[in-house]
Amino acid sequence: xxxxxxxxxxxxxxxxxxxxxxxxxxxxxxxxxxxxxxxxxxxxxxxxxxxxxxxxxxxxxxxxxxxxxxxxxxxxxxxxxxxxxxxxxxxxxxxxxxxxxxxxxxxxxxxxxxxxxxxxxxxxxxxxxxxxxxxxxxxxxxxxxxxxxxxxxxxxxxxxxxxxxxxxxxxxxxxxxxxxxxxxxxxxxxxxxxxxxxxxxxxxxxxxxxxxxxxxxxxxx
Ligand SMILES: Cc1cc2nc3c(=O)[nH]c(=O)nc-3n(C[C@H](O)[C@H](O)[C@H](O)COP(=O)(O)O)c2cc1C
Numbered sequence: 001x002x003x004x005x006x007x008x009x010x011x012x013x014x015x016x017x018x019x020x021x022x023x024x025x026x027x028x029x030x031x032x033x034x035x036x037x038x039x040x041x042x043x044x045x046x047x048x049x050x051x052x053x054x055x056x057x058x059x060x061x062x063x064x065x066x067x068x069x070x071x072x073x074x075x076x077x078x079x080x081x082x083x084x085x086x087x088x089x090x091x092x093x094x095x096x097x098x099x100x101x102x103x104x105x106x107x108x109x110x111x112x113x114x115x116x117x118x119x120x121x122x123x124x125x126x127x128x129x130x131x132x133x134x135x136x137x138x139x140x141x142x143x144x145x146x147x148x149x150x151x152x153x154x155x156x157x158x159x160x161x162x163x164x165x166x167x168x169x170x171x172x173x174x175x176x177x178x179x180x181x182x183x184x185x186x187x188x189x190x191x192x193x194x195x196x197x198x199x200x201x202x203x204x205x206x207x208x209x210x211x212x213x214x215x216x217x218x219x220x221x
Pocket of ligand 1 (some may be wrong): 009010012013031094119164165166167168190208
């Protein structure tokens with residue numbers, strides 16, 4: 001698969017086959033992702049990949065926290081508070097496209113919540129990842145992590161693996177810190193679910209589209 005194909009083929013995947021990915025392939029992909037650039041080569045990312053019993057236990061503990069009424073407790077301030085104008089519109093359009101793909105109407109609050117809950121069930125994926133960086137780092141370092149994550153997602157796509165980047169997986173951090181050896185001083189920036197996609201699932205087959213290039217880019221000479 002060439003680069004353009006990988007860029008165009010990558011889509012957030014939210015339905016997975018249960019088949020786990022071979023460790024050898026995971027080693028290759030995560031080794032290649034290390035080539036991502038970063039400010040002064042600081043490489044601020046750390047990834048904790050969970051599979052098998054650990055994945056299941058984390059799902060159980062995060063869902064228990066949510067169902068027990070715990071409020072989200074994020075180390076890094078969410079960037080989507082108080083979205084306005086075209087940003088709010090895109091956020092709403094994106095949610096509606098997701099509901100539509102599985103026939104859920106906005107008024108069906110229970111179904112919407114069940115769909116939301118799937119975030120912490122790793123959307124049924126056999127693998128999850130928690131991506132952290134030092135807690136006292138800021139936006140500049142988060143850029144590095146973002147570049148790393150896109151590099152990782154394109155490598156996954158090129159290897160037939162689907163993934164969903166998830167801010168939601170940063171929201172209930174306690175069990176993650178309890179069960180995993182997250183490096184000292186690190187906090188969770190985001191997470192990801194990944195595995196082989198259920199190619200035909202409607203939730204994997206809708207397109208949220210993008211704004212026209214010239215609305216995002218100006219050329220000067
Ligand atoms: C940093 C980041 C956080 C995201 N968080 C979530 C999330 O918590 N749950 C979810 O279902 N999708 C999440 N997404 C996926 C976006 O909704 C998706 O990338 C966007 O709608 C564009 O669709 P596409 O990835 O299929 O091109 C996230 C994406 C990014 C880049």
